[in-house]
Amino acid sequence: MSDLSTKIVSAEVVDLRVPTSDQLLGSDPFHKEPDYSSAVLHLETDSGLRGVSVVFTVGAGTDWICYGIQDLCQLVVGISLEEFASDPLRLYRRLIDHHQLRWLHDGVFRMAAGGVLNAMWDLWAKSEEKPLWKLLVDLEPEFIADCIDWRNIRDALTRDEAITILRSKQDGLPQREVAMRDRGPKAYCTAGWLGLSDEEILKTIQKLQQQGFDSFKLKVGRDSQQDVSRIRFMREAIGDHCNLMVDANQYWGLNEAKDHIEKYRPFDLKWIEEPIARDDVLGYVELADTFADASFGFACGEQAASPVIFKQLLKSGAIKYCQIDAVRVAGVNDVIAIILMAAKYDVPVCPHGGGIALCNMIQHYGMWDQIAVAGHSETQLIEYIDFLQTAVQHPVSINEGSYVAPTAHGWGLEFLPEFVQRHQFPDGEVWKDRDPAKKGSAYEAPID
Amino acid sequence: MSDLSTKIVSAEVVDLRVPTSDQLLGSDPFHKEPDYSSAVLHLETDSGLRGVSVVFTVGAGTDWICYGIQDLCQLVVGISLEEFASDPLRLYRRLIDHHQLRWLHDGVFRMAAGGVLNAMWDLWAKSEEKPLWKLLVDLEPEFIADCIDWRNIRDALTRDEAITILRSKQDGLPQREVAMRDRGPKAYCTAGWLGLSDEEILKTIQKLQQQGFDSFKLKVGRDSQQDVSRIRFMREAIGDHCNLMVDANQYWGLNEAKDHIEKYRPFDLKWIEEPIARDDVLGYVELADTFADASFGFACGEQAASPVIFKQLLKSGAIKYCQIDAVRVAGVNDVIAIILMAAKYDVPVCPHGGGIALCNMIQHYGMWDQIAVAGHSETQLIEYIDFLQTAVQHPVSINEGSYVAPTAHGWGLEFLPEFVQRHQFPDGEVWKDRDPAKKGSAYEAPID
Numbered sequence: 001m002s003d004l005s006t007k008i009v010s011a012e013v014v015d016l017r018v019p020t021s022d023q024l025l026g027s028d029p030f031h032k033e034p035d036y037s038s039a040v041l042h043l044e045t046d047s048g049l050r051g052v053s054v055v056f057t058v059g060a061g062t063d064w065i066c067y068g069i070q071d072l073c074q075l076v077v078g079i080s081l082e083e084f085a086s087d088p089l090r091l092y093r094r095l096i097d098h099h100q101l102r103w104l105h106d107g108v109f110r111m112a113a114g115g116v117l118n119a120m121w122d123l124w125a126k127s128e129e130k131p132l133w134k135l136l137v138d139l140e141p142e143f144i145a146d147c148i149d150w151r152n153i154r155d156a157l158t159r160d161e162a163i164t165i166l167r168s169k170q171d172g173l174p175q176r177e178v179a180m181r182d183r184g185p186k187a188y189c190t191a192g193w194l195g196l197s198d199e200e201i202l203k204t205i206q207k208l209q210q211q212g213f214d215s216f217k218l219k220v221g222r223d224s225q226q227d228v229s230r231i232r233f234m235r236e237a238i239g240d241h242c243n244l245m246v247d248a249n250q251y252w253g254l255n256e257a258k259d260h261i262e263k264y265r266p267f268d269l270k271w272i273e274e275p276i277a278r279d280d281v282l283g284y285v286e287l288a289d290t291f292a293d294a295s296f297g298f299a300c301g302e303q304a305a306s307p308v309i310f311k312q313l314l315k316s317g318a319i320k321y322c323q324i325d326a327v328r329v330a331g332v333n334d335v336i337a338i339i340l341m342a343a344k345y346d347v348p349v350c351p352h353g354g355g356i357a358l359c360n361m362i363q364h365y366g367m368w369d370q371i372a373v374a375g376h377s378e379t380q381l382i383e384y385i386d387f388l389q390t391a392v393q394h395p396v397s398i399n400e401g402s403y404v405a406p407t408a409h410g411w412g413l414e415f416l417p418e419f420v421q422r423h424q425f426p427d428g429e430v431w432k433d434r435d436p437a438k439k440g441s442a443y444e445a446p447i448d
Numbered sequence: 449m450s451d452l453s454t455k456i457v458s459a460e461v462v463d464l465r466v467p468t469s470d471q472l473l474g475s476d477p478f479h480k481e482p483d484y485s486s487a488v489l490h491l492e493t494d495s496g497l498r499g500v501s502v503v504f505t506v507g508a509g510t511d512w513i514c515y516g517i518q519d520l521c522q523l524v525v526g527i528s529l530e531e532f533a534s535d536p537l538r539l540y541r542r543l544i545d546h547h548q549l550r551w552l553h554d555g556v557f558r559m560a561a562g563g564v565l566n567a568m569w570d571l572w573a574k575s576e577e578k579p580l581w582k583l584l585v586d587l588e589p590e591f592i593a594d595c596i597d598w599r600n601i602r603d604a605l606t607r608d609e610a611i612t613i614l615r616s617k618q619d620g621l622p623q624r625e626v627a628m629r630d631r632g633p634k635a636y637c638t639a640g641w642l643g644l645s646d647e648e649i650l651k652t653i654q655k656l657q658q659q660g661f662d663s664f665k666l667k668v669g670r671d672s673q674q675d676v677s678r679i680r681f682m683r684e685a686i687g688d689h690c691n692l693m694v695d696a697n698q699y700w701g702l703n704e705a706k707d708h709i710e711k712y713r714p715f716d717l718k719w720i721e722e723p724i725a726r727d728d729v730l731g732y733v734e735l736a737d738t739f740a741d742a743s744f745g746f747a748c749g750e751q752a753a754s755p756v757i758f759k760q761l762l763k764s765g766a767i768k769y770c771q772i773d774a775v776r777v778a779g780v781n782d783v784i785a786i787i788l789m790a791a792k793y794d795v796p797v798c799p800h801g802g803g804i805a806l807c808n809m810i811q812h813y814g815m816w817d818q819i820a821v822a823g824h825s826e827t828q829l830i831e832y833i834d835f836l837q838t839a840v841q842h843p844v845s846i847n848e849g850s851y852v853a854p855t856a857h858g859w860g861l862e863f864l865p866e867f868v869q870r871h872q873f874p875d876g877e878v879w880k881d882r883d884p885a886k887k888g889s890a891y892e893a894p895i896d
Contacts (some may be wrong), residue, residue, distance in 0.1 A: 032547040059548035060519075064556065067515050071508075099480040100507035105753055106727075107555030108512065152725040155702035254603035277600040279554075279753075281729050282760040305553055305727075305753075312730040 002127040004082035006047040011073035013066045014040040017425040028249040029221050035059030038356045039066045043119045051123030052413045055115040055327045056355040068112030076116055081127055084120045088147045092333045106305035110330050117331030122410035131406050133367035141166035148337040152308050156315040162340045169375035176371045184403035185366030187384035192218030192234055205237050212401030215243035215381050221251035228263050235267050247273035254283045258290055271299040271321050278303040284318035299323050302352035310338045314345045325352045326361035343373045353383035359396045361411055363403045391419040450575040452530035454495040459521035461514045462488040465873040476697040477669050483507035486804045487514045491567045499571030500861045503563040503775045504803040516560030524564055529575055532568045536595045540781045554753035558778050565779030570858035579854050581815035589614035596785040600756050604763040610788045617823035624819045632851035633814030635832035640666030640682055653685050660849030663691035663829050669699035676711050683715045695721035702731045706738055719747040719769050726751035732766035747771050750800035758786045762793045773800045774809035791821045801831035807844045809859055811851045839867040
């Protein structure tokens with residue numbers, strides 16, 4: 001069924017932006033008016049199959065990622081799927097270790113490389129007529145291990161250890177796959193957005209509980225007293241049997257974080273998410289020590305820029321929940337390395353969702369982790385935000401608080417064509433007649 | 449003399465590339481064929497003064513930085529110098545904490561923001577008719593402290609501590625300034641480039657010793673046995689009284705690093721530079737523990753992507769030499785924060801030079817540090833590479849092993865116009881008729 005001789009013939013990158021700032025959807029103390037956006041990559045082939053990937057952003061700057069992806073696509077247009085699928089690490093290295101481009105580091109460069117790699121993985125899974133998670137589940141442990149760049153992480157996990165982990169989960173794997181096709185990874189939701197009133201939160205919780213959710217998150221950060229009242233309110237609203245988590249979106253410095261979090265001890269919280277800067281590993285180690293006897297552990301990763309940062313957070317025991325993002329690091333090759341490290345250190349993989357299409361992607365990692373790596377579903381929670389799903393051909397959905405296992409081939413990331421057309425920046429219908437001050441917000445009056 | 453009402457009227461960004469790969473200048477195991485390059489920013493004003501900055505890169509990808517700088521310049525065209533100079537942190541925050549662009553993180557985004565900020569600092573220093581170091585030396589401690597974003601670093605250094613450090617160095621400051629105008633920061637050189645023969649290295653050392661250098665660096669990494677012979681050879685060539693340092697350019701994983709470095713113990717090395725990944729803080733902590741009783745300390749920073757990484761390396765005592773780069777983080781605002789943290793933890797600031805124009809910039813930081821922050825010149829060494837200086841109007845120079853204190857206003861970064869014209873990528877004379885395979889190297893045949 002799979003035709004690996006397929007060649008990439010062209011690459012198209014779309015700067016897709018949704019003016020979500022109009023409703024302040026997804027805002028937090030740092031991202032005050034996000035316009036949920038994506039650099040969308042379409043790799044066209046001579047067989048008609050199309051590799052698709054999405055790099056999520058929050059508005060201005062999407063064009064930077066598009067620019068980078070377009071540049072990197074010079075390295076894939078012309079290659080065959082066979083060249084990629086026989087050795088995915090080769091393309092990874094060609095991008096990430098490109099002897100000149102590597103100077104550009106993480107951030108835009110690593111995200112753009114991830115966009116290219118993810119589109120190639122998408123194409124491969126489509127050619128195998130499998131969802132991405134199933135492609136991963138079916139790959140041999142040695143092959144998976146050889147997709148990973150071990151140079152900077154093997155002090156935490158060796159290639160052999162990774163293979164041993166994967167081999168040890170082969171027992172019972174078919175049964176877990178059947179079970180998870182029936183009921184996908186367990187999900188959780190944010191019910192306590194900053195802008196909502198108590199009543200609105202109550203309504204949200206009730207709606208979510210009716211859908212089978214028992215794990216809820218609350219945004220905190222700016223005002224300690226308000227936050228504590230909100231936590232108390234949420235705890236009372238959901239009852240003692242439900243999980244409650246809080247998310248500070250890196251708002252605090254280390255000492256502030258300690259002061260705030262100290263007051264959170266009474267509420268049986270499950271995790272504190274992103275209390276401090278994304279790259280402050282020693283800060284996380286100190287927080288973990290300080291609150292070693294608390295009910296909660298620390299969670300982060302959605303903005304961790306490289307597998308090396310994850311390595312340190314996992315190996316040190318600083319985080320108890322590993323929040324991979326699908327598009328911040330360099331695609332499948334980086335993320336599977338992180339999931340394997342998390343398995344070794346027995347840290348549940350609880351991916352970051354939301355934005356545009358992130359949930360559509362992370363559900364595959366959840367499936368692979370729970371079927372083939374962790375090999376269980378006892379401790380993981382996967383973020384779920386029912387947002388912008390009307391824009392895609394294969395929306396994510398929830399049944400009794402768990403993801404419905406994805407069945408579309410590849411990532412299942414196809415947008416509806418008219419949605420793309422309307423939201424192209426800056427010429428799509430949604431943007432072209434818009435007040436320049438509302439266009440991507442890099443274009444405000446100089447200095448506030 | 450200074451006219452702060454000057455307004456920025458336009459921004460021009462030049463993609464400047466020098467085909468240094470033809471001679472394999474500056475190559476290391478990762479950057480096999482670097483084409484030393486720069487995103488050069490010219491901020492033009494209505495007074496005729498021009499703010500200049502340079503973001504160094506190694507070839508392909510310079511255009512990514514140019515793209516970013518051009519986008520960010522929308523936030524400075526139209527503002528007055530007064531708006532910047534009255535509160536430089538305001539523009540820093542407007543760039544780095546832009547509520548949408550901040551999603552882009554470090555790497556391209558932070559480097560581009562640094563390019564914009566450094567050009568504004570350049571303009572300010574020029575309007576004051578001072579070299580950049582002198583502008584910094586003359587600023588009040590409180591003002592310096594208020595140029596810094598404290599959110600994520602104040603657990604290592606508070607605003608008050610920074611002011612105390614600066615105040616405590618006011619005594620004797622004028623004398624140090626006079627002394628350093630006479631003899632700038634002490635310099636060191638790499639004599640042991642990977643490609644050189646023993647004889648070539650000997651010649652290089654002799655030449656450098658005649659110029660007054662007593663501190664030499666050697667590239668290592670790939671072959672332990674060869675490296676050890678080279679170190680022995682260098683040590684014998686320079687004698688016991690000279691400093692010898694080695695640089696692995698992040699080539700090793702943590703365990704490999706330990707194996708290699710163990711063999712370096714007998715040679716009285718001063719530092720081991722970049723043994724492991726740029727963001728592996730806990731790896732550095734472990735190396736520092738493992739080699740606590742060795743002659744050498746660890747050095748890194750030239751690729752550390754943020755002040756938060758520096759904070760951890762300094763606060764933990766993991767590095768004994770703080771190698772700031774002039775263009776990797778967000779300009780003067782970030783670098784002065786790092787220099788102040790280094791002062792608190794008593795770690796000498798030994799900036800990374802070379803590339804295009806890095807030495808021209810770091811000499812200013814060396815001057816400021818040694819006059820006004822560390823307040824002495826006993827432990828610092830500043831990298832010096834005599835390279836591409838014929839391209840600039842104010843070349844760096846060395847006298848008796850020390851930098852000659854810079855006197856040009858601002859950074860003194862002006863390139864000769866014909867050099868810029870010839871090296872513009874891809875249309876300058878040097879590039880336009882070049883074999884596409886030799887053009888920036890993103891454009892090689894797909895997959896090696």
